[in-house]
Amino acid sequence: MNTPQKTKQKTLLLSISVLLVSWIVGYAFLNYQFTNSINEELEKITNSTQKLFKAKLTENSLALSLKLDEIISSEGLAKAVANEDYQELDAIVSPYYERLKIANKDIEILTFRSADGMTIYRAHKREFRGDELNKKRTLIVDTNNMQRSFSGFEVGKFEMTYRTTQAIFYKKQYVGNVELGVSPRYFIKDLGIIFDIEVGMAIKKSISDLIIEDDKVFIDENYNLIRGSQTLKNYFTDKESMPNFKVNMNIPLQNHLSQTLGYLIVGLDSSEIVNQNRDFMYKLLFMGILVAILLVIVLHKSFNMMLDYFKKKVFIDHLTGLKNRQALNIKLYSGEAYVLILSNIKEFSLLNEIYGIDVGNEVLIQVAREHEKFAKANGFNSYRISADEYVLLREEKNIQVDIYTEILDKLHHKINNLSIYVPIIEETLRVEIYSGVSFDHELSLEQAQMAIKKAKEKALPYLAYSQNVDSKKSSQHILGMKKIIRHALDNKNVIPFFQPITDRDGVIIKYEALVRIINFENGKKNIIFPDDFLAVAIKSGLYIDVAHEVLSQALEVFATRPEKISINLLPNDFFNYSLMDKLVELITTFNSPQKIVLEITEQEGIEDFDRLHRAIKEFRRQGVLIAIDDFGSGYANYAHILKIRPDYLKIDGSLIKNILEDQESQILVKSIIRFAKDLKTKTVAEFVESKEIYELLKEYGVDEFQGYYFGRPKDFINNYKEIEII
Numbered sequence: 001m002n003t004p005q006k007t008k009q010k011t012l013l014l015s016i017s018v019l020l021v022s023w024i025v026g027y028a029f030l031n032y033q034f035t036n037s038i039n040e041e042l043e044k045i046t047n048s049t050q051k052l053f054k055a056k057l058t059e060n061s062l063a064l065s066l067k068l069d070e071i072i073s074s075e076g077l078a079k080a081v082a083n084e085d086y087q088e089l090d091a092i093v094s095p096y097y098e099r100l101k102i103a104n105k106d107i108e109i110l111t112f113r114s115a116d117g118m119t120i121y122r123a124h125k126r127e128f129r130g131d132e133l134n135k136k137r138t139l140i141v142d143t144n145n146m147q148r149s150f151s152g153f154e155v156g157k158f159e160m161t162y163r164t165t166q167a168i169f170y171k172k173q174y175v176g177n178v179e180l181g182v183s184p185r186y187f188i189k190d191l192g193i194i195f196d197i198e199v200g201m202a203i204k205k206s207i208s209d210l211i212i213e214d215d216k217v218f219i220d221e222n223y224n225l226i227r228g229s230q231t232l233k234n235y236f237t238d239k240e241s242m243p244n245f246k247v248n249m250n251i252p253l254q255n256h257l258s259q260t261l262g263y264l265i266v267g268l269d270s271s272e273i274v275n276q277n278r279d280f281m282y283k284l285l286f287m288g289i290l291v292a293i294l295l296v297i298v299l300h301k302s303f304n305m306m307l308d309y310f311k312k313k314v315f316i317d318h319l320t321g322l323k324n325r326q327a328l329n330i331k332l333y334s335g336e337a338y339v340l341i342l343s344n345i346k347e348f349s350l351l352n353e354i355y356g357i358d359v360g361n362e363v364l365i366q367v368a369r370e371h372e373k374f375a376k377a378n379g380f381n382s383y384r385i386s387a388d389e390y391v392l393l394r395e396e397k398n399i400q401v402d403i404y405t406e407i408l409d410k411l412h413h414k415i416n417n418l419s420i421y422v423p424i425i426e427e428t429l430r431v432e433i434y435s436g437v438s439f440d441h442e443l444s445l446e447q448a449q450m451a452i453k454k455a456k457e458k459a460l461p462y463l464a465y466s467q468n469v470d471s472k473k474s475s476q477h478i479l480g481m482k483k484i485i486r487h488a489l490d491n492k493n494v495i496p497f498f499q500p501i502t503d504r505d506g507v508i509i510k511y512e513a514l515v516r517i518i519n520f521e522n523g524k525k526n527i528i529f530p531d532d533f534l535a536v537a538i539k540s541g542l543y544i545d546v547a548h549e550v551l552s553q554a555l556e557v558f559a560t561r562p563e564k565i566s567i568n569l570l571p572n573d574f575f576n577y578s579l580m581d582k583l584v585e586l587i588t589t590f591n592s593p594q595k596i597v598l599e600i601t602e603q604e605g606i607e608d609f610d611r612l613h614r615a616i617k618e619f620r621r622q623g624v625l626i627a628i629d630d631f632g633s634g635y636a637n638y639a640h641i642l643k644i645r646p647d648y649l650k651i652d653g654s655l656i657k658n659i660l661e662d663q664e665s666q667i668l669v670k671s672i673i674r675f676a677k678d679l680k681t682k683t684v685a686e687f688v689e690s691k692e693i694y695e696l697l698k699e700y701g702v703d704e705f706q707g708y709y710f711g712r713p714k715d716f717i718n719n720y721k722e723i724e725i726i
Helices: 002-072 077-083 086-103 142-146 191-195 230-237 271-290 292-297 299-314 325-332 348-355 357-378 403-416 444-457 471-490 530-539 543-557 571-575 577-589 609-621 638-644 663-678 691-700
Strands: 107-114 119-122 150-155 160-170 173-182 198-204 223-227 245-254 260-269 338-345 381-386 389-395 420-422 427-429 433-439 462-464 494-502 508-521 524-528 564-569 596-601 625-631 648-651 682-685 704-706
Touching: 002 077, 002 086, 002 150, 002 160, 002 173, 002 191, 002 245, 002 260, 002 325, 002 471, 077 086, 077 160, 077 173, 086 107, 086 119, 107 160, 142 160, 142 173, 150 245, 150 260, 198 230, 198 245, 223 230, 223 260, 230 245, 230 260, 325 338, 325 381, 325 389, 325 444, 338 348, 338 357, 338 403, 338 444, 348 357, 357 381, 357 389, 357 403, 357 420, 403 433, 403 462, 433 444, 444 462, 471 494, 471 508, 471 530, 471 543, 494 543, 508 530, 508 543, 508 704, 530 543, 543 564, 543 577, 564 571, 564 625, 571 577, 571 609, 577 609, 596 609, 596 648, 609 625, 609 638, 625 638, 648 663, 663 682, 663 691
Parallel strands: 433 462, 508 564, 564 596, 596 625, 625 648, 648 682, 682 704
Antiparallel strands: 107 119, 107 173, 150 160, 160 173, 198 223, 198 260, 245 260, 338 389, 338 433, 381 389, 420 427, 494 508, 494 704, 508 524
16 A cells, blocks of 8 residues: 555656646746747837837928928018017017927027027027027037038037027028027827837937036946936936846937937836736736646646746736737837728717726726727727727738728727616716728727818818928928929029910900919929919919019010010908019009009908008009909809909809809809999909800900910920910
């Protein structure tokens, strides 16, 4: 009996030994795999942060440049800088600066300097040029030397700022520059929220010594920490006490000369995740002892399954059971092409306020279930990434954008018709969602957020990301078009094309001047039409130069021709002193002012009609004729027409195009003609493209005609080949 007992004891000891060794090996294996897994994920998050920072820096730099363009284009600003008229500068700039500060509290500096680099006005301090300002710029001096714009991080007396300068020209002469300084918070404030990281700035000691601060933290012999959270300061003060805190310093902070002043610090604290998962691992291994026999049999498979389960715990939303934001980030930066649908619940915060958090959580859970059902039925993965934000993600090799309208309709119908019974309040609630869609981009979540924001602004249920939604791409288009306009102005490639206008017999009695830009790219000539550049010219302050060119060239061509010349003007053009002075000068030297027709585009939102009317009366006194363009387009104010009593009413082309088939257009055109005849005003029909339209309009009583039937716009100045208007 002793032998079997000893055998059992030996077997028990052997089993215990095997289990103990297995437990030790298992612990070491899991710890190793866990550490590697966490490090890999942290590296991915760091790389993602770097990409997002660079993208935001580029996007926000363009936005700051556009804000400066808007200020520079203000009427009278360039002249005030040229004359060092401090009071005028203050009157023009103060409202802009106040709006800028309201929109973005991180804007700290707005300074104007003369051509010799002297500070003449500081909007952020409301200071004019005096003894304390009577010194040259010590940071970005290249704007004054090279008369062009620069941007970059700069270190001043008190802190580091990101500064953008723009050159200011008056009458094509460089007169000074304006500088906009923004706190670095402007570029990095969202990074920590998006990736749950600590963000700071490390600056070279030789530079950081210039900053008057008491709380700079020593990093090493070369760098100081001048901006960062208390966590970062604690880390650099005592690294050994924070073994799970990871720091990356690979993103350079450069000045306008591309010189590196320091680096952006990205700090990731994995302590909480490490501790939580270590606790989980200990419990898991303890359970392993209880099921020792099973672990011995399936040791290898069990470890793999447990490791997978362990990883899932890190990436699951605890409330809904869906995958979380961290899991989504891994997918988005995997290099694959995805379609991402971001949805959030309309007025969810209000629901929380009315019913409380418990009811809100119940709504989130039930909406999450429906998202998960929809995802499985349509081949998506579902995520909950914040309070009321859900994501559907699907890998697509060949993305077909059109099919997603149907998918989004189904999603919205499913969620919006969901009856959510909440036992706590014994009520059934309904919710609605907004959605934004983006395609095939590692920043697709950011793009979907842009789309959903635009959808809310337009009161649409959903919207797909596009260039119209993306302010960054819009800014790049504007900057590119500004360069084309400036180049065309410098090289006399802003010219008028002329389209004929005939009388009832088809005889050409007049021409309309239509602005075009001749652009040469790679040796090929392109004609750029107003729809593509006019809005950019207006916003960037180049419109007046464009208008000057068209007015001068058109009147010069028709000074010796027998036909009348018709020139387009916007109502607000009459409020621009520079443009009106130029027009008066040209009319005065034109030997037959009665051959000039000023076409005023009838549009919504005329700022000061009485002032416009006075200007029109003054031009009439000089003998100039007046026409109202695009009459009948929807903005026409009959009271204004009765007061102006123009010489011509140009019937909008949208009414003429389909007049042969559209009875409503026929009724409107007839009423306009009767109205004009009662005023003893001639009518001009635009977009006359066929003989049938011409004959019908003659029958109605139209006086003059313009359109492709009589001739397309031509360049009388350079004799370019006849170009069709698209």
